Amino acid sequence: KQExxxxxxxxSVPEGENLVLNCSFTDSAIYNLQWFRQDxxxxxxxxxxxxxxxxxxxxxxxxxxxxxxxxxxxxxxxASQPGDSATYLCxxxxxxxxxxxxxxxxxx
Amino acid sequence: xxxxxxxxxxVICKSGTSVKIECRSLDFQATTxxxxxxxxxxSLMLMATSNEGSKATYEQGVEKDKFLxxxxxxxxxxxxxxxxxxxxxxxxxxSGRVPPDxxxxxxxxxxxxx
Numbered sequence: 001k002q003e004x005x006x007x008x009x010x011x012s013v014p015e016g017e018n019l020v021l022n023c024s025f026t027d028s029a030i031y032n033l034q035w036f037r038q039d040x041x042x043x044x045x046x047x048x049x050x051x052x053x054x055x056x057x058x059x060x061x062x063x064x065x066x067x068x069x070x071x072x073x074x075x076x077x078x079a080s081q082p083g084d085s086a087t088y089l090c091x092x093x094x095x096x097x098x099x100x101x102x103x104x105x106x107x108x
Numbered sequence: 109x110x111x112x113x114x115x116x117x118x119v120i121c122k123s124g125t126s127v128k129i130e131c132r133s134l135d136f137q138a139t140t141x142x143x144x145x146x147x148x149x150x151s152l153m154l155m156a157t158s159n160e161g162s163k164a165t166y167e168q169g170v171e172k173d174k175f176l177x178x179x180x181x182x183x184x185x186x187x188x189x190x191x192x193x194x195x196x197x198x199x200x201x202x203s204g205r206v207p208p209d210x211x212x213x214x215x216x217x218x219x220x221x222x
Contacts, residue, residue, distance in 0.1 A: 032209060043112075043201055043213040044152075089151065093209060096142065100151040 004092055006099035013080055014107050021075040021102045023090035031094040033066050033073045038087045038101070047088075048075070080106045110136040112204050114214035121192055122222055129187045129217045131202030137182035138204030142211070143175075146199040158185050192221045 007022045023033070032051045036044040048057045048064040050073065056065040063076040073090055087101040111134040121127050131141060139160050144152040156172075158164040158179035166172045174196075176188040185204075189196050197220050203211040 034209075036213075041199070041216070041218065043114075043215040044203075045213075046211070049209060096154050096157075098151040098153075103149075 004090060004097050004099040006088075006090060006102050008102055009100065010103040010105075012105040012107065015080060015082060017080050017106075018076070018078050019080055019104070021077070021088050021090075021104070023073040023075070023099050025071045025092050027071070027092075027094075031092070033064075034091045034093055035062075035064050035073075035075050036089045036091065038089060040087075044089065077104075080104075082106045082108050110134075110204070110206065110212040112138075112202065112212045112214040114200075114202060114217050116217060117215065118218045118220075120220045120222065123193050124191055126188055126190045127192055127219060129189075129200055129202075129219075131185045131187070131204070131214050133183045133204040133212070136204065136206055136212070138185075138206070138212075139182060140205040141179055141185040142203045142205070143177060143185070143187050144201045144203070146201060146216075152201060155187075189219065192219070194221045197221045 003026045005024045034049045035047045038044050050057050050066040061078040066073045084106050087103045089098050089101045091098045113132045115130045141158050143155045146152045154167050155170045156164045156166045158177045160179050160182050164177035179185040199216050199218050201216045203213040205211050
């Protein structure tokens with residue numbers, strides 16, 4: 001069974017910290033990898049899409065990297081803010097399979 | 109970005125009734141739409157992929173006779189939960205795809221079956 005795993009499941013940090021969210025997959029044959037944000041009871045917002053030929057993508061305070069050889073992607077959030085509090089999901093777009101998400105809480 | 113709407117946003121129904129959820133792409137044409145369900149504090153599970161004008165492709169373990177999907181136009185897909193039971197209570201999310209890789213997600217529909 002192809003799995004997408006996200007670690008940690010939950011994370012609580014004080015405002016201003018830099019943090020890293022991890023996503024790993026059992027099958028390293030990646031088409032592309034996408035990170036989403038989901039606010040409670042809401043749909044998803046796409047944050048970053050990394051094509052299989054790319055190693056990373058950046059958008060503002062967010063940076064996502066993709067290492068196909070190890071089957072891992074990381075989402076780096078710089079200078080976290082309370083507005084960053086949400087669940088972050090990664091998805092492998094080969095099969096549209098999501099990880100379980102990391103619930104992030106940034107405390108003021 | 110493009111907008112996808114879902115209606116209703118919340119629905120409460122009695123066990124045994126059928127519930128229809130609409131997913132509309134408001135400003136783009138979605139040849140492919142996806143339906144997901146999400147349990148509390150769990151990830152999204154892909155239920156089915158629907159292409160306009162053809163039958164939906166269901167993921168393994170998803171009952172096609174229970175979750176009826178219709179994609180009659182490029183801007184509308186519907187999911188009907190037939191003879192709903194409490195275990196069908198969940199958060200249902202649709203998305204529309206703009207080739208090759210962009211998806212726009214609806215805000216979700218929370219279904220509660222009493």
